[in-house]
Amino acid sequence: MTGAGVSAESGVPTFRDAGGLWEGHRIEDVGTPEGFTRDPLLVWRFYNARRRNLLDVAPNAAHHALANLERRCRDFALITQNVDGLHARAGTPNPIELHGNIWLNTCTGCTHYEWADATWRATGNPSAASFPDDPRCPKCAGRLRPGVVWFGEMLPDWAVRRAEQAVCRCDVMLVIGTSAVVYPAAGLAHLAAARGAFVVEINPQRTPLSKEADAVLSGKAGEIMPALLQRVASS
Ligand code: BJW
Numbered sequence: 001m002t003g004a005g006v007s008a009e010s011g012v013p014t015f016r017d018a019g020g021l022w023e024g025h026r027i028e029d030v031g032t033p034e035g036f037t038r039d040p041l042l043v044w045r046f047y048n049a050r051r052r053n054l055l056d057v058a059p060n061a062a063h064h065a066l067a068n069l070e071r072r073c074r075d076f077a078l079i080t081q082n083v084d085g086l087h088a089r090a091g092t093p094n095p096i097e098l099h100g101n102i103w104l105n106t107c108t109g110c111t112h113y114e115w116a117d118a119t120w121r122a123t124g125n126p127s128a129a130s131f132p133d134d135p136r137c138p139k140c141a142g143r144l145r146p147g148v149v150w151f152g153e154m155l156p157d158w159a160v161r162r163a164e165q166a167v168c169r170c171d172v173m174l175v176i177g178t179s180a181v182v183y184p185a186a187g188l189a190h191l192a193a194a195r196g197a198f199v200v201e202i203n204p205q206r207t208p209l210s211k212e213a214d215a216v217l218s219g220k221a222g223e224i225m226p227a228l229l230q231r232v233a234s235s
């Protein structure tokens with residue numbers, strides 16, 4: 001399971017480190033449904049600025065190592081709290097995205113959803129991407145919102161179910177680059193430990209999970225994951 005730290009070496013800010021995404025913003029304003037109802041334009045500007053920054057970043061050695069590890073394992077699941085889509089871009093075929101995907105727009109009035117970066121996907125040209133603030137649904141003219149999960153919202157049911165199933169049957173769980181404070185995602189590592197899995201934390205900082213983890217590899221994901229992959233490949 002990964003968190004924002006796995007994308008840090010790609011140049012994507014984390015949330016809670018210095019210079020993080022929440023800095024300069026109140027979480028209640030840009031990370032809750034109430035904030036969106038109060039000031040949708042502010043929220044759209046926050047997310048569209050993040051989308052524009054993401055156009056210039058690429059998956060790093062940790063994303064690639066995880067995609068490679070999956071190809072070598074009989075049974076492997078990639079659970080991520082990240083919304084940036086970098087695991088899929090690195091070749092992970094079916095990441096379980098617990099907190100949604102920043103490239104999705106979903107309608108607040110009907111069931112319509114669409115990829116915000118459709119032009120970029122179709123043309124491969126980042127400068128062809130345009131992200132209007134406060135876009136409208138083509139089907140019902142309702143307000144679109146970013147397809148992410150905010151505080152106080154339920155995670156997608158199917159994603160939680162897939163994640164729990166994977167965690168319950170796993171022998172080893174790697175917990176990479178997350179502060180392990182946001183639930184229910186953080187609870188998955190505790191569930192794995194309770195079910196007897198060997199839990200490995202990979203993070204330059206200690207977290208509330210560190211005490212419970214069977215091993216703590218203290219360092220950057222982009223350095224530790226390729227080294228770990230090399231050990232697996234040569235064993
Ligand atoms: C590196 C590195 C490098 C740096 N290499 N590492 C049970 C107990 C307590 C509270 C709750 C609970 N159950 C629910 C709650 C409430 C709430 C919650 O958890 N609050 C806590 C903060 C107290 N949870 C929710 O509301 C969730 N919904 C829910 O539970 O629904 C049921 C319910 C509803 C109502 C009431 C009660 C229950 C929804 C959570 C949604 C989270 N959404 C966000 C925003 C997503 C959209 C967006 O991107 O804008 O998800 S918040 C933000 O935090 C984002 C992240 O996915 C998430 C986790 O952050 P992450 O990934 O851990 O990042 P950081 O920045 O915190 O940490 C980075 C780490 O990387 C650090 O440790 C660094 O050291 C490390 N690092 N460089 C490796 N190179």
Ligand code: ZN
Binds near residue numbers: 111112138141142
């Ligand atoms: Zn609609």
